[in-house]
Amino acid sequence: MARNLIEGIVIERSGQKIGVYIPQEGKTYRGIPLGKVRKKNKIYAGDYVKGRIVDANTFAIEEVKERKNLLVRPPVANVDRVVIVQTIQHPPFQNFLLDNLLVVYDYLGLDTVIVFNKIDLLDEEGKKELQYWEKVYKDAGYDVLKVSAHTGEGIEALKDYLKGQICILAGPSGVGKSSILSALTGLQLRTGEVSEKTERGRHTTTGVQLIPFGEGSFIGDTPGFSKVEALQFIPKEEVRLHFPEFLRYKCKFSNCMHLNEEGCEVKEALKRGEISCDRYKSYLKMIKEYVEWLKEVCN
Ligand SMILES: Nc1nc2c(ncn2[C@@H]2O[C@H](COP(=O)(O)OP(=O)(O)O)[C@@H](O)[C@H]2O)c(=O)[nH]1
Ligand SMILES: [Mg+2]
Ligand SMILES: [Zn+2]
The missing domain is CATH 1.10.40.50 (Probable gtpase engc; domain 3)
Structure with missing residues (x-):
């Protein structure tokens, strides 16, 4: 077939709806999988696809690239990194919870980064505590970033760090996951709501959206684990x-x-x-x- 196929990425998946983002146009089309694709593939957010633009709104999906991984919660393919959000104060840091998340995501084969949020709220004791834990995790071999979703401090550095990657957020409720997502993407979300519901196990059929930000970077609007116990998996x-x-x-x-x-x-x-x-x-x-x-x- 002498047709030029265009590459896109599935950034929206809910019910029958497939949103395909075409980077070269910065635009999202309604994806229609051709019969042969439909037979072979279930399509997930994060899937890299190839196809043709049929009209101003429609993209015919002809191929789904093999995925490097598939996360089930939330259902996202080709996840490059899990951004594990924590705070030192408000709410207080729980290192055991972080350690469990780090272990489980490593077991699942996913790269992580630890992001300490709300650094604008730290008192003197909190600053010392942050320094202490930052050293603990860096010495152990993890990447650690410090941000404030409110003042914007560290957000550009986080954006740079996540450049070109498909990411999802994880971490306990109240640490600022939705706020970081907003700070990264500039989007004021109705999704904070959706996420919290999903965390409680309801709305399991709610779709997933990946929001483009920066250069070729995408972040999921539905968080991963808020907490987890290693022995449930490993x-x-x-x-x-x-x-x-x-x-x-x-x-x-x-x-x-x-x-x-x-x-x-x-x-x-x-x-x-x-x-x-x-x-x-x-x-x-x-x-x-x-x-x-x-x-x-x-x-
Ligand atoms: N002071 C301060 N408050 C923040 C920051 N990030 C989030 N918050 C607040 O913390 C609360 C929980 O944030 P949210 O984004 O809903 O957390 P999520 O449950 O992890 O999604 C909200 O009231 C936010 O306004 C921050 O960097 N600094
Ligand atoms: Mg939230
Ligand atoms: Zn030993």
Whole structure:
């Protein structure tokens, strides 16, 4: 077929509606999958498609590119990054919750970034606390950004960081996910409402929208997990594989759970202060274990 196919991305998926965004035109068309496509593919937000513009409003989808991943909650394909939003104060930081999110998204094969929001609200103690946790997570190997959705501080840096990626937001309620989405996209959303309902498990058939922002970047209007427990997803023996800082050490036994085994290099690293006690305590709590030596090593 000697036809030039145009590339687009599905940014809206609800009921029968498929919205295809054509970057070169900065415009969204109503996508109509051709019969052969319909037979082969279920189409999700985030799908990269190829096809033809039929008229001013219609795009015939001829191909769906193979997806690199498919997140079920929310249903989005080709997710490049999960933006995990947290606050230090208002509401108070819950490191165990963050650690669970980091572990589960890593298990699902998704890249993450930790974004501390509401830095405009921090008092002196809060600032120190932020500094402390920022170091803990950077040392563990994570990317950490600090923003205020209200003052706009750090929002440009976040936009740059997310350039060219399909993202979704995650994190507990009240930390400012909807506000960050608005700050990034300039959109005042009715979707805050939709999101909260989805978080409570209602409106499960509500569609997903990806909102274009910056250069080739998209962000989902429906958040991912607000909280999660690692063991709901991951066998206990595998949780250790999703603490990136543990992977830097080679214990005597390759299946070492870093509890009471002989020759555990993670324990040695803890003693030397190379691994954060807070992170290790989260690990124990996640796998529901306790070690007698914890008090000596981590006070
Ligand atoms: N001071 C301040 N308040 C914020 C900031 N971001 C969000 N908020 C407020 O925090 C509350 C919860 O924000 P929202 O975006 O609904 O959080 P979500 O539940 O995570 O979507 C709202 O009252 C926001 O106005 C921020 O950076 N600074
Ligand atoms: Mg919200
Ligand atoms: Zn070990």
